Amino acid sequence: MGQIDDILKDQPLNCGACNKCCRKNPGIFLLPEYGDDPALYEGALDEMDGRPILKTKSNGDCIYLDLEKGCMNYENRPRVCRTYDCRSDYMQWVVKPRAERRAMMKSGQLNQGVQKEGRTRLKAILGSKQSQIAAD
Ligand code: SF4
Numbered sequence: 066m067g068q069i070d071d072i073l074k075d076q077p078l079n080c081g082a083c084n085k086c087c088r089k090n091p092g093i094f095l096l097p098e099y100g101d102d103p104a105l106y107e108g109a110l111d112e113m114d115g116r117p118i119l120k121t122k123s124n125g126d127c128i129y130l131d132l133e134k135g136c137m138n139y140e141n142r143p144r145v146c147r148t149y150d151c152r153s154d155y156m157q158w159v160v161k162p163r164a165e166r167r168a169m170m171k172s173g174q175l176n177q178g179v180q181k182e183g184r185t186r187l188k189a190i191l192g193s194k195q196s197q198i199a200a201d
């Protein structure tokens with residue numbers, strides 16, 4: 066993991082038009098302790114486990130997601146959105162036992178589309194080293 070993180074550090078994540086992690090995400094938490102200001106999200110907040118999260122639409126998309134234009138609050142997007150890296154997430158997920166991965170996917174804890182995105186982007190970086198990535 067440490068080795069992968071070292072590689073990713075020098076490889077910016079170009080999300081392009083992908084917005085998979087803004088969809089069907091069980092909870093996009095605000096982290097006031099890391100600088101998120103809840104006042105910037107008036108009318109767009111819910112609560113989970115006593116912590117503020119962004120509201121989602123009835124289809125599970127983030128309240129700020131426009132499928133054509135992307136994030137409609139990009140400048141103020143929360144810290145988790147600024148720092149999330151599906152490549153690193155994929156690595157943390159893929160090393161878990163298969164049964165655990167299946168259970169996580171079934172419970173909605175894991176978004177298969179996001180994991181595929183992470184896997185594809187990680188493989189593109191690692192190139193000849195891709196055989197070191199565990200197969201799904
Ligand atoms: S799934 Fe990955 S590539 Fe797609 S928007 Fe999220 S972080 Fe970016």
Ligand code: SF4
Pocket residue numbers: 086087093119127128129130131135136137138139142143146
């Ligand atoms: S705030 Fe923006 S970047 Fe974050 S999940 Fe919502 S649409 Fe995506």
